Amino acid sequence: MKEIKRMEVPGSALGPQKMQMLARVVAQYRYFDGIVLHTMPWDLPFYGMALTLMLKNFRPPVVLYALEDQVEEAVAWAEQGATGVFALGSDGFDLACRTTCTRSGRVVSPGYPPVGRTDGWTHEVLHDLLPPREPDPFLLCDALNENVWQLFPGTELVSREDLLQSAGVLVPLVEFERETRWLLEEQREMFSALHRRRIPVVVTGLPDEVEDPLLRRALLRTGVVSAGDMTREAALVKLMWTLARTNSVNGVRMYFSLSFGGELTQGEEPI
Numbered sequence: 001m002k003e004i005k006r007m008e009v010p011g012s013a014l015g016p017q018k019m020q021m022l023a024r025v026v027a028q029y030r031y032f033d034g035i036v037l038h039t040m041p042w043d044l045p046f047y048g049m050a051l052t053l054m055l056k057n058f059r060p061p062v063v064l065y066a067l068e069d070q071v072e073e074a075v076a077w078a079e080q081g082a083t084g085v086f087a088l089g090s091d092g093f094d095l096a097c098r099t100t101c102t103r104s105g106r107v108v109s110p111g112y113p114p115v116g117r118t119d120g121w122t123h124e125v126l127h128d129l130l131p132p133r134e135p136d137p138f139l140l141c142d143a144l145n146e147n148v149w150q151l152f153p154g155t156e157l158v159s160r161e162d163l164l165q166s167a168g169v170l171v172p173l174v175e176f177e178r179e180t181r182w183l184l185e186e187q188r189e190m191f192s193a194l195h196r197r198r199i200p201v202v203v204t205g206l207p208d209e210v211e212d213p214l215l216r217r218a219l220l221r222t223g224v225v226s227a228g229d230m231t232r233e234a235a236l237v238k239l240m241w242t243l244a245r246t247n248s249v250n251g252v253r254m255y256f257s258l259s260f261g262g263e264l265t266q267g268e269e270p271i
Helices: 016-028 044-054 066-076 161-167 175-188 188-196 213-222 232-243 248-255
Strands: 004-008 034-038 061-066 084-090 093-095 116-119 122-125 148-150 168-172 201-204 224-228
Touching: 004 066, 016 034, 016 044, 044 061, 044 232, 061 066, 066 084, 066 122, 093 116, 116 188, 116 248, 148 232, 161 188, 168 232, 175 188, 175 213, 188 201, 188 213, 201 232, 213 224, 224 248, 232 248
Parallel strands: 004 034, 034 061, 061 084, 148 168, 168 201, 201 224
Antiparallel strands: 084 093, 116 122
Protein backbone atom coordinates (compact mmCIF):
# COMPACT_ATOMS: atom_id res chain seq x y z
CA MET A 1 0.00 0.00 0.00
CA LYS A 2 1.34 3.40 -0.97
CA GLU A 3 2.12 6.01 1.67
CA ILE A 4 0.22 9.21 0.85
CA LYS A 5 0.71 12.35 2.95
CA ARG A 6 -2.46 14.41 3.52
CA MET A 7 -2.29 18.07 4.54
CA GLU A 8 -4.64 21.01 5.15
CA VAL A 9 -3.49 24.33 3.70
CA PRO A 10 -4.64 27.44 5.64
CA GLY A 11 -6.90 29.61 3.51
CA SER A 12 -6.41 33.10 4.95
CA ALA A 13 -4.40 35.94 3.38
CA LEU A 14 -2.70 34.04 0.56
CA GLY A 15 0.59 35.69 -0.44
CA PRO A 16 4.13 34.98 -1.60
CA GLN A 17 5.35 33.91 1.84
CA LYS A 18 2.58 31.32 2.19
CA MET A 19 3.36 29.91 -1.25
CA GLN A 20 7.02 29.65 -0.31
CA MET A 21 6.20 28.04 3.03
CA LEU A 22 3.94 25.44 1.41
CA ALA A 23 6.65 24.50 -1.10
CA ARG A 24 9.17 24.03 1.72
CA VAL A 25 6.76 21.88 3.72
CA VAL A 26 5.86 19.70 0.72
CA ALA A 27 9.56 19.29 -0.10
CA GLN A 28 10.05 17.58 3.26
CA TYR A 29 7.79 14.73 2.13
CA ARG A 30 9.58 14.00 -1.15
CA TYR A 31 10.20 10.40 -0.05
CA PHE A 32 6.47 9.69 0.28
CA ASP A 33 4.56 8.07 -2.59
CA GLY A 34 2.31 11.08 -2.98
CA ILE A 35 1.04 14.28 -1.33
CA VAL A 36 -2.60 15.39 -1.15
CA LEU A 37 -3.40 19.01 -0.23
CA HIS A 38 -6.76 20.47 0.74
CA THR A 39 -7.11 24.21 0.11
CA MET A 40 -9.69 26.87 -0.69
CA PRO A 41 -10.88 26.92 -4.34
CA TRP A 42 -9.74 30.52 -4.91
CA ASP A 43 -6.27 29.70 -3.54
CA LEU A 44 -5.80 26.44 -5.44
CA PRO A 45 -4.69 27.91 -8.82
CA PHE A 46 -2.06 30.10 -7.14
CA TYR A 47 -0.68 27.25 -5.02
CA GLY A 48 -0.81 24.95 -8.03
CA MET A 49 1.36 27.27 -10.13
CA ALA A 50 3.71 28.03 -7.25
CA LEU A 51 4.39 24.35 -6.53
CA THR A 52 4.80 23.63 -10.26
CA LEU A 53 7.62 26.19 -10.46
CA MET A 54 9.18 25.72 -7.04
CA LEU A 55 9.33 21.90 -6.86
CA LYS A 56 11.70 21.29 -9.77
CA ASN A 57 12.03 17.58 -10.63
CA PHE A 58 9.81 16.58 -7.68
CA ARG A 59 8.96 12.89 -8.19
CA PRO A 60 5.91 12.13 -6.00
CA PRO A 61 2.57 13.36 -7.38
CA VAL A 62 1.08 16.39 -5.63
CA VAL A 63 -2.73 16.56 -5.84
CA LEU A 64 -4.67 19.63 -4.69
CA TYR A 65 -8.42 19.59 -4.10
CA ALA A 66 -10.95 22.11 -2.79
CA LEU A 67 -14.09 20.21 -1.74
CA GLU A 68 -14.27 18.19 1.46
CA ASP A 69 -15.85 15.19 -0.27
CA GLN A 70 -13.02 14.96 -2.83
CA VAL A 71 -10.38 13.65 -0.42
CA GLU A 72 -10.71 9.96 -1.27
CA GLU A 73 -10.75 10.72 -4.97
CA ALA A 74 -7.63 12.89 -4.58
CA VAL A 75 -5.85 10.05 -2.77
CA ALA A 76 -6.84 7.62 -5.53
CA TRP A 77 -5.25 9.92 -8.12
CA ALA A 78 -2.10 10.37 -5.99
CA GLU A 79 -1.76 6.59 -5.84
CA GLN A 80 -1.39 6.52 -9.64
CA GLY A 81 2.15 7.83 -9.17
CA ALA A 82 2.26 10.31 -12.06
CA THR A 83 4.93 12.98 -11.59
CA GLY A 84 3.57 16.51 -11.45
CA VAL A 85 1.35 18.96 -9.59
CA PHE A 86 -2.32 18.27 -10.25
CA ALA A 87 -5.74 19.58 -9.23
CA LEU A 88 -8.93 17.64 -8.71
CA GLY A 89 -11.13 20.32 -10.23
CA SER A 90 -14.84 20.62 -10.76
CA ASP A 91 -14.65 18.87 -14.14
CA GLY A 92 -11.88 16.32 -13.67
CA PHE A 93 -8.21 15.72 -13.01
CA ASP A 94 -6.18 18.68 -14.33
CA LEU A 95 -2.71 20.15 -14.39
CA ALA A 96 -2.85 22.50 -11.40
CA CYS A 97 -0.95 25.23 -13.25
CA ARG A 98 -3.75 25.32 -15.86
CA THR A 99 -6.58 25.93 -13.42
CA THR A 100 -8.51 29.04 -12.51
CA CYS A 101 -11.34 29.70 -10.05
CA THR A 102 -14.65 31.05 -11.33
CA ARG A 103 -16.76 33.58 -9.47
CA SER A 104 -19.00 30.74 -8.33
CA GLY A 105 -16.02 28.96 -6.72
CA ARG A 106 -15.57 26.24 -9.35
CA VAL A 107 -12.01 25.15 -10.13
CA VAL A 108 -11.75 24.67 -13.90
CA SER A 109 -9.10 24.31 -16.59
CA PRO A 110 -10.29 26.52 -19.47
CA GLY A 111 -7.34 26.11 -21.82
CA TYR A 112 -6.19 22.51 -21.35
CA PRO A 113 -8.04 19.18 -21.25
CA PRO A 114 -8.17 16.90 -18.20
CA VAL A 115 -5.05 14.76 -17.83
CA GLY A 116 -6.89 11.81 -16.31
CA ARG A 117 -10.06 9.82 -16.86
CA THR A 118 -12.11 7.49 -14.73
CA ASP A 119 -14.16 4.43 -15.55
CA GLY A 120 -15.96 3.24 -12.48
CA TRP A 121 -13.26 2.61 -9.87
CA THR A 122 -10.46 2.83 -12.44
CA HIS A 123 -8.27 5.94 -12.60
CA GLU A 124 -6.05 6.41 -15.65
CA VAL A 125 -3.53 9.22 -16.08
CA LEU A 126 -3.16 10.36 -19.71
CA HIS A 127 0.61 10.53 -19.80
CA ASP A 128 0.72 11.89 -23.35
CA LEU A 129 -0.89 15.10 -22.02
CA LEU A 130 1.69 15.58 -19.26
CA PRO A 131 4.71 17.86 -19.77
CA PRO A 132 8.05 16.06 -20.19
CA ARG A 133 10.10 15.50 -17.05
CA GLU A 134 13.84 15.86 -16.64
CA PRO A 135 15.92 13.13 -14.94
CA ASP A 136 17.81 15.70 -12.85
CA PRO A 137 17.78 15.68 -9.02
CA PHE A 138 15.11 17.51 -7.06
CA LEU A 139 15.71 21.23 -6.50
CA LEU A 140 13.64 23.64 -4.39
CA CYS A 141 13.33 26.92 -6.36
CA ASP A 142 11.18 28.99 -4.01
CA ALA A 143 12.53 32.53 -4.49
CA LEU A 144 9.80 35.08 -5.30
CA ASN A 145 9.82 38.83 -5.90
CA GLU A 146 6.85 40.27 -3.97
CA ASN A 147 7.00 43.73 -5.58
CA VAL A 148 4.56 42.91 -8.38
CA TRP A 149 1.45 44.94 -9.17
CA GLN A 150 -1.75 43.61 -10.72
CA LEU A 151 -3.75 46.16 -12.73
CA PHE A 152 -7.17 45.53 -14.20
CA PRO A 153 -8.45 47.40 -17.29
CA GLY A 154 -10.34 50.55 -16.38
CA THR A 155 -7.93 51.48 -13.59
CA GLU A 156 -6.63 55.03 -13.84
CA LEU A 157 -2.84 54.85 -13.68
CA VAL A 158 -1.51 58.27 -14.61
CA SER A 159 -1.16 59.48 -11.01
CA ARG A 160 0.21 56.20 -9.60
CA GLU A 161 3.83 57.18 -9.00
CA ASP A 162 4.27 54.23 -6.65
CA LEU A 163 3.65 51.96 -9.63
CA LEU A 164 6.98 53.14 -11.03
CA GLN A 165 8.71 51.65 -8.00
CA SER A 166 7.40 48.15 -8.77
CA ALA A 167 9.51 45.30 -10.12
CA GLY A 168 6.87 44.24 -12.63
CA VAL A 169 3.21 44.65 -13.58
CA LEU A 170 0.54 42.14 -14.61
CA VAL A 171 -2.43 43.34 -16.68
CA PRO A 172 -5.23 40.73 -17.00
CA LEU A 173 -7.37 41.44 -20.08
CA VAL A 174 -10.85 39.91 -20.31
CA GLU A 175 -12.32 41.26 -23.55
CA PHE A 176 -9.31 41.96 -25.75
CA GLU A 177 -11.07 43.99 -28.47
CA ARG A 178 -12.82 46.24 -25.94
CA GLU A 179 -9.74 46.75 -23.80
CA THR A 180 -7.16 47.40 -26.53
CA ARG A 181 -7.86 51.14 -26.38
CA TRP A 182 -7.36 51.21 -22.59
CA LEU A 183 -4.08 49.33 -22.94
CA LEU A 184 -2.58 51.13 -25.93
CA GLU A 185 -4.18 54.58 -25.91
CA GLU A 186 -5.64 55.65 -22.57
CA GLN A 187 -2.63 54.45 -20.59
CA ARG A 188 0.06 55.13 -23.18
CA GLU A 189 1.81 57.67 -20.93
CA MET A 190 2.05 55.34 -17.95
CA PHE A 191 3.13 52.30 -19.94
CA SER A 192 5.74 54.42 -21.74
CA ALA A 193 7.05 55.52 -18.34
CA LEU A 194 7.22 51.88 -17.20
CA HIS A 195 9.01 50.97 -20.42
CA ARG A 196 11.57 53.77 -19.95
CA ARG A 197 12.32 52.47 -16.46
CA ARG A 198 12.62 48.95 -17.87
CA ILE A 199 9.77 47.63 -15.71
CA PRO A 200 8.23 44.61 -17.47
CA VAL A 201 4.49 44.58 -18.13
CA VAL A 202 2.99 41.13 -18.68
CA VAL A 203 -0.47 40.87 -20.23
CA THR A 204 -2.84 37.91 -20.07
CA GLY A 205 -5.85 37.58 -22.36
CA LEU A 206 -4.15 38.58 -25.61
CA PRO A 207 -5.11 36.29 -28.49
CA ASP A 208 -2.68 33.44 -29.11
CA GLU A 209 -1.53 35.12 -32.32
CA VAL A 210 -1.66 38.87 -32.93
CA GLU A 211 -1.53 39.08 -36.71
CA ASP A 212 -2.26 42.78 -37.22
CA PRO A 213 1.23 44.27 -37.83
CA LEU A 214 0.22 47.74 -36.56
CA LEU A 215 -1.15 46.29 -33.33
CA ARG A 216 1.89 44.06 -32.95
CA ARG A 217 4.24 47.04 -33.31
CA ALA A 218 2.17 49.05 -30.84
CA LEU A 219 2.44 46.26 -28.29
CA LEU A 220 6.18 45.97 -28.80
CA ARG A 221 6.65 49.73 -28.38
CA THR A 222 4.94 49.61 -25.00
CA GLY A 223 7.25 46.81 -23.88
CA VAL A 224 4.30 44.48 -23.27
CA VAL A 225 5.11 40.80 -22.75
CA SER A 226 2.37 38.35 -23.69
CA ALA A 227 1.60 35.51 -21.27
CA GLY A 228 0.13 33.43 -24.10
CA ASP A 229 -2.71 31.20 -22.94
CA MET A 230 -1.68 31.18 -19.28
CA THR A 231 -4.34 31.89 -16.67
CA ARG A 232 -4.23 35.10 -14.66
CA GLU A 233 -3.26 33.19 -11.51
CA ALA A 234 -0.44 31.32 -13.23
CA ALA A 235 0.91 34.49 -14.87
CA LEU A 236 0.95 36.40 -11.58
CA VAL A 237 2.89 33.70 -9.75
CA LYS A 238 5.22 33.16 -12.70
CA LEU A 239 6.00 36.89 -12.86
CA MET A 240 6.95 36.90 -9.16
CA TRP A 241 9.07 33.79 -9.70
CA THR A 242 10.69 35.16 -12.87
CA LEU A 243 11.58 38.52 -11.33
CA ALA A 244 13.48 36.69 -8.59
CA ARG A 245 15.78 35.47 -11.38
CA THR A 246 15.93 38.34 -13.89
CA ASN A 247 14.85 41.97 -13.83
CA SER A 248 15.20 42.77 -17.53
CA VAL A 249 12.28 42.99 -19.95
CA ASN A 250 14.05 40.67 -22.38
CA GLY A 251 14.71 38.20 -19.59
CA VAL A 252 11.05 38.22 -18.59
CA ARG A 253 10.05 37.81 -22.24
CA MET A 254 12.31 34.77 -22.51
CA TYR A 255 10.95 33.15 -19.32
CA PHE A 256 7.38 33.74 -20.48
CA SER A 257 8.12 32.09 -23.82
CA LEU A 258 9.04 28.87 -21.99
CA SER A 259 6.74 26.36 -20.33
CA PHE A 260 8.24 24.99 -17.11
CA GLY A 261 5.42 22.66 -16.10
CA GLY A 262 2.76 22.77 -18.79
CA GLU A 263 1.40 26.21 -17.84
CA LEU A 264 1.85 27.54 -21.38
CA THR A 265 1.17 26.22 -24.86
CA GLN A 266 4.36 26.91 -26.74
CA GLY A 267 3.95 27.90 -30.36
CA GLU A 268 5.09 30.84 -32.43
CA GLU A 269 7.49 33.40 -31.04
CA PRO A 270 5.48 35.44 -28.53
CA ILE A 271 5.11 39.20 -28.36
